[in-house]
Amino acid sequence: MATRHFLTLMDFSPAELQGLIQRAIELKKIQHSGQVFEPLKNKVLGMVFEKSSTRTRVAFETAMAQCGGHAIFLSPRDTQLGRGEPIKDSARVLSRMVDIFMIRTFEHEKIEEFAAYSQVPVINALTDLQHPCQLLADMQTYFEHRGDIKGKKVVWIGDGNNMCHSYIDAARQFDFQLAIAAPEGYLPDNGLLNAAGEHASLADSPAAACQDADLIVTDVWASMGQEEESNKRIKAFADYQVNSELMQLAKPDALFMHCLPAHRDEEVSEEVLEGPQSVVWDEAGNRLHSQKALLEFLLTRN
Ligand code: CP
Ligand code: NVA
Numbered sequence: 001m002a003t004r005h006f007l008t009l010m011d012f013s014p015a016e017l018q019g020l021i022q023r024a025i026e027l028k029k030i031q032h033s034g035q036v037f038e039p040l041k042n043k044v045l046g047m048v049f050e051k052s053s054t055r056t057r058v059a060f061e062t063a064m065a066q067c068g069g070h071a072i073f074l075s076p077r078d079t080q081l082g083r084g085e086p087i088k089d090s091a092r093v094l095s096r097m098v099d100i101f102m103i104r105t106f107e108h109e110k111i112e113e114f115a116a117y118s119q120v121p122v123i124n125a126l127t128d129l130q131h132p133c134q135l136l137a138d139m140q141t142y143f144e145h146r147g148d149i150k151g152k153k154v155v156w157i158g159d160g161n162n163m164c165h166s167y168i169d170a171a172r173q174f175d176f177q178l179a180i181a182a183p184e185g186y187l188p189d190n191g192l193l194n195a196a197g198e199h200a201s202l203a204d205s206p207a208a209a210c211q212d213a214d215l216i217v218t219d220v221w222a223s224m225g226q227e228e229e230s231n232k233r234i235k236a237f238a239d240y241q242v243n244s245e246l247m248q249l250a251k252p253d254a255l256f257m258h259c260l261p262a263h264r265d266e267e268v269s270e271e272v273l274e275g276p277q278s279v280v281w282d283e284a285g286n287r288l289h290s291q292k293a294l295l296e297f298l299l300t301r302n
Contacts, residue, residue: 004298005115007108007124008131009169012140016297017139017173020057024140031066031289038068045071046098049127050105051224054262056133059287060102062221063295072098076209091117100299106225121298122148128162128225129189135258136290137164139174141283142215145255150175152214155250157181157206158240158267159233160188163219163259168192171199181209183236190288206240215251217257218242218267243269249279256280 012020030037038162045064049057056078057073064071076082081090087110095101095118103111103122108129113121124132141148154171156164160182166187171178178200180188187193193200203209221237222230247256256268256278264270271280 003121004121005118005122006294007111009128009135009166009262012173014173014175016123017049020136020290020293020297021140021143023296024136024290025144027292027296028286030284037066038200040064041068042297043067043069043099043299044097045069045295046074046094046101047071048074048076048101048206049081050076050103051126053104053125055284055287056104059291060125060287060295062149063274064293067292067295068101068294078099080158084144086276087113088117090111090114092119095119098145099214100295111281119179123294123298126162129164129281130166130168131166131168131259133287133291134163135170136294137163137283138217138257138259139170139256140286140290141279142255144213144286145279149215152224153179153212154215154217155179155203155209155213157209157216157218157242157246159186159219159221159223161223163217164188165192167217168196168200172196175199177299178204179203179213181240183208183240186233186236189206206242206246207249210246210249214253215255215257216242216250219259220261221267234263237267239268241265241267242272244271244275247272247275257283260284 061071061123075248091114100120101122102125104125106128110125111124111127124130165188167178183204219231256272258280259270262273262281271290
């Protein structure tokens, strides 16, 4: 059987994704009950981080430790990858040793090449194009707070970036409507948008997008690797802050999510981030449980 990878949400069927969310909810209960559950005993996860991370690294390392396995953190600074050993060589070598791989990098093509040469499953832990692992946690969080997201209205405010792209894929796979409010010049990838058909659309303004929303989501205006564009972006996104005025246009029980780290009073006001509709801390915590469900699926269930 071909090796399964998780490079985007489109690599799994809607039924498999639903199964992962339900499993993540179960695994969270198992952990909170104090039960020791080690389905990944003796399994080893290799982790390559070419960009910084707090949540993703700790979620994957903790997931492997709690499930009885082990994780190896590989920084390009200390490996031959950082000295130019070709990706296709590294993939063939490393995948003969570890059981599963996780990569955070810049170009999406890099992870595609690694996966093409890997004998073991490869997980996308963020590229410039996609952040599918975060969407598992976001969907779990919505299901836990409000039930099924099918048919709901989700709003993306801000940059048409990696997170926005994964939300576009999620709209297709979880069958919700995504309205995107992004300034000219910062729109999401047209191919992904077109592929989503009626599941995703561009709105004229943040206010127009937020009408009757069930969930409002945003992310930083300058992603990792775009730091030198920060000042230009602060000006371009000045009208795209998620604040109380925008939240009031949504349904009264609408939720707010942000993958974090957040820049308070830039893309989101302090009041909304810390307010009663914000579920960002549950969302961050669910990275652990949803990553466990993903690892268990790729290592034991398919
Ligand atoms: N949301 C997220 O991926 O956070 P980290 O960059 O801290 O991993
Ligand atoms: N869009 C952000 C997400 C960080 C988790 C970035 O790529 O930096």
